[in-house]
Amino acid sequence: MTPQELRADIAAGRMTGPTAGLLDGHQQANLAIVPRELAFEFLLFCTRNSRYCPVIAVTEPGDPILRFGATEADLRSTLPRYRVWRAGELVEEPTDITEYWRADSVGFLLGCSHTWEGPLRRAGIPIRYAPDTMAPPVYVTTRAAHPAERLSGPLVVSMRALPAEHVARAVEITARYPTGHGAPVHIGAPEALGITDLHAPDFGPSPVIEPGDVPVFWACGVTPQLALPNADAAYAITHYPGHMFVFDHLVDAS
Amino acid sequence: MTPQELRADIAAGRMTGPTAGLLDGHQQANLAIVPRELAFEFLLFCTRNSRYCPVIAVTEPGDPILRFGATEADLRSTLPRYRVWRAGELVEEPTDITEYWRADSVGFLLGCSHTWEGPLRRAGIPIRYAPDTMAPPVYVTTRAAHPAERLSGPLVVSMRALPAEHVARAVEITARYPTGHGAPVHIGAPEALGITDLHAPDFGPSPVIEPGDVPVFWACGVTPQLALPNADAAYAITHYPGHMFVFDHLVDAS
Structure with a gap:
């Protein structure tokens, strides 16, 4: 199975389980989506705690399509499960966030240790x-x-x-x-x-x-997931634990 | 001479020349100051071009005092010379920017190759x-x-x-x-x-x-200095070439 095939299965609802342990060698990433008005603070938090929040990619505000190297994917449907937060409260854990995506949404892909x-x-x-x-x-x-x-x-x-x-x-x-x-x-x-x-x-x-x-x-x-609710933002969306985004590219040691 | 002594000389106007070549082994940094409303874009530009713009520290918005490890310094007077930009045009090259600092100013210290x-x-x-x-x-x-x-x-x-x-x-x-x-x-x-x-x-x-x-x-x-004027921001302030900020800490190899 390729990352593209896995993401297609996820988007079609055929795969809703954890990605941990799948596609050994491919970069997997945590997801955080925040409003544009919180984006500087979130990126600064990641920069100041870069060991904890290694930024791999950031989407264009309002655009749900992630483009990074060979990877092109709709972040609203290509992770198996999400967590939706409002004003710091967890409100839902859906398998698709199309209805939650907004014109001011900015997506952050953060590296994870499955790497x-x-x-x-x-x-x-x-x-x-x-x-x-x-x-x-x-x-x-x-x-x-x-x-x-x-x-x-x-x-x-x-x-x-x-x-x-x-x-x-x-x-x-x-x-x-x-x-x-x-x-x-x-x-x-x-x-x-x-x-x-x-x-x-x-x-x-x-x-x-x-x-x-x-x-x-x-x-x-x-x-960063524990810091986000404290910001009391209008909304935030994160991946559900263990249910990450899988990139096309293999992880290369630096 | 210590970095603190050098910065004190700079702040007192006794030293206005380049820092390049001084205090071998201490981290030196380029400076960029932008309005808070441009801060996300600037930090994102740095993140996406991190080889070119390695972020060492970012100040709190409106606070001219940089605190980073043992270093505490007023960014308005501790670099020997600055460049002040307005709407993408270079307007002045002063040795002190106290009069240009604003309540929405955010300072970015970016690593440089003198390291x-x-x-x-x-x-x-x-x-x-x-x-x-x-x-x-x-x-x-x-x-x-x-x-x-x-x-x-x-x-x-x-x-x-x-x-x-x-x-x-x-x-x-x-x-x-x-x-x-x-x-x-x-x-x-x-x-x-x-x-x-x-x-x-x-x-x-x-x-x-x-x-x-x-x-x-x-x-x-x-x-980043060539990208900043294109943003057409209300203002931006950068260091004058070769006239960098000198940190207290020594550069350690990673």
Whole structure:
């Protein structure tokens, strides 16, 4: 299956499940759509927290068609599921947002960490997710993101527990993927981030941790999603967790 | 001399010359100040052309004080010279812009290539500038920058002529400095960029080119300066060429 075929299946309603784990090697991205009047603040928040919100592409205001390299896609229907927010409240989780798109909508595609799961696996580094999940546990830290006018919130991290002998290599590999949040932001010592119980994540499944494992934390794209409701904007639309946009292009290490 | 002392001398009017070549190892930056209503477009232009406009810091709208890491400085007086634009026309080149700062002014500090001249020199790679200059020749190419709404213009490059055996090492070294425009964007073949005569640059001094040299082109921070007048904004303020802002922090290779 190609990214174009996957997006066609999604747009036709034949595929509504998560994209996590599909089309290994293709760039996947989180989505945020905000009104033009919030666009500077959102882009500034991403710039000031670029490890957490790596900007891959931004659409022209009002135009729902994303054009980026070889990729051309209608953002209103080519993600499997969305979240629609109004004045900071989650109001719906539809599979198509055509009726919610406005003349002032600006779409932001932000890189996500699925980018480097393939390269880690190929390097022999085990990524152990909970059975039947393709997602890491996610924790809200006690550290604040750098605010940008109305946008503020906590820094959020994802965690993978790795055998101690693989930690340095995992740093080297993930550092090559700035559109996948890059190198870890924190290794070991979860309490320094305000995380008291690794088995009680704020989002996602409980982790699989084996004796000798070290918890390794990466910047997480949930960070802008927690800041957006605080802006109290007229509306915002995000992807539903795990249900990302898939680009035509393969991820190349930098 | 420390960066704080240098900025104090500049603010007191005791120093009005170029910062190029001063305080080797400290991050220097280009400046652009635009009205808040143009800020999204300018930041988007920088994001879409990040090799040419690497954003280091953005001020809070209306606040002339830059706070970034240990650096705290009044942007109205701590660069040696500025350029003030109105509706796309250059109107003045003052040494202080206190009278031009407005309640809607947003300042952008953009990385510049002086960042890696020290590391290249220390690696034994000769950077040959014209006598009595500390600046490279700069060329306007026939390639267009990725536009962002009202902002559009040509891509601009700087050039250093290097002995062929040093070219690959220069790529490796400069690639480590994303806030210095990173790796070259083009090596050899100036005609492919629309440059017909290397000895007739659009800005800066004529180059020193010796037999066996290869022209190596880096993304240049003049790119946003040529796009800004096209936006026809009420005003814009930029640094005067070679007269940059000097941060407290040293540049670290990534």
